[in-house]
Amino acid sequence: MTGTNLVGEPAELKRFTGPQRAAVVMLVLGPEMGAPIWEELSVDEMKELSAAIAQLGRVPTNVAEHLLVTFSGEMGHMKSLHGSFETTERLLRGVVPEDRLNEIMEDIRGPSGRTMWDKLSNVNEVVLAAYLRSEYPQTVAVIMSKLKPDHCARVLGALPRDFAVDVIQRMLKLDHVQKSVLTEVEQTLRSEFMNNLSRAQTNDPHEQMADVFNAMDRSNEEALLTALEENIPDSAERIRQLMFTFEDLATLLPTALAAIVKNADKRQMALALKGATEEMRELFFGTLTERAAKMLRDDIATMGPVRARDCEEAQSALVALAKTLAERGEIALVDPGSEESMIV
Incomplete structure (x- = not known):
């Protein structure tokens, strides 16, 4: 020195x-x-x-x-x-x-964990399920077999019922998975899923907090935001602007809403619409064939009383699915009345 x-x-x-x-x-x-x-x-x-x-x-x-x-x-x-x-x-x-x-x-930017499987176990189950539902069931079975049991259970619960049953059956028949197969699956996950997930993450604390509020039940969300408005009104307002709620799905282009309906778990969608307004339900029914819409109406009608919290969680899952589809470039989360709308 x-x-x-x-x-x-x-x-x-x-x-x-x-x-x-x-x-x-x-x-x-x-x-x-x-x-x-x-x-x-x-x-x-x-x-x-x-x-x-x-x-x-x-x-x-x-x-x-x-x-x-x-x-x-x-x-x-x-x-x-x-x-x-x-x-x-x-x-x-x-x-x-x-x-x-x-x-x-x-x-350093993606989910925490030393191995790919550790990282995958720290990815939100709805986000992971939305990605896996487009993969071959056998590939999904291999991936699921490497997850922690509690996370595997949550992901299976977020997958379409028939698809989940198929995956479970394949998991039961899985023998020793060759190292070359695991390596290929890891590389695919890294290039097609983790890298996109990392790029989608943001350093803006307001955006991160908006995601947190999106995941809350309605009563806690409104109570905490109201309290936040009393202390730091500017931040509370920014969070409200950044939040994408279930009601915001009504502002999407019909093609975007149809893509969400197509990729959604039908039982979860029925539960979400059970707690929705009639106008919101009609928007969803409008993306379906007459027969499919009738079946969905029947599912909602025969569901019986359900907890409001369960409906809100199902609605949050649909919002998470919408964001995942947007991150993958399959839909645009754009209000048809905004200047960013596209004519096709």
Whole structure:
């Protein structure tokens, strides 16, 4: 440390762990000067260092200068550095191959867990079921056999009944699954599902909180939002604007609503419509054939009394399905009356 103008160790440095201190150095070096170091790291070391950079946040200049004194002259004009997922991806791009970059970013941005199966067990069951229902039952059986039992049960419950029974039968007949088959399934999940899931995630806390409120039952949702409006009205208003509710399905283009009806679990849809207005029900019936609409009406009529909470959970599941279809590019969550509507 000879030659430095810094006196002693900055007090702020104490809150930085070893990996975080290394992350500051790599953040300052950038992709070009840091490339030789990245090339010497193992994949696990890259993941650990990348995660530290992504979660770093703001770094005081005196800390960065202390950790990289030879570059202090160049850094003197900086107020701070900022580590984020985007900064991490820019640093790694061009330094590591695209497939390794995707794997690293998926690991630090996607659901938590060391293996693909750990990560998959942390994906919302409705979101996962919406993806799996378009896969071959045999492939789904392999995937389900690798999930934790409690999560597997929830996903099976979110799948269409006949499809779920088919998957269970195949799971019962599963022998030892070849490693090559598992590897292929993992690669498909990573490229087609996890990467899309990671890209769909956002760093905006208001958007994240809107998703949380969407998953709540109505009474808690309204009580908490009302309380939030009294303390931070601007944030409460933004959350309300970002929330996509069951009633918002009525604003979608008919083709989008038809896609939701087609992909929905019929029992779950009947339960959702049991607690809906007659106008909302008619919109759903309008996407079906006369015979299918009659069957759905009969299912609702013969259901008998149900808990309001069960209806609300079923409605939330339909909203989650709509968002999943939108993320996959199959529908657009656009109000037909808005300026973003498309004429086809």
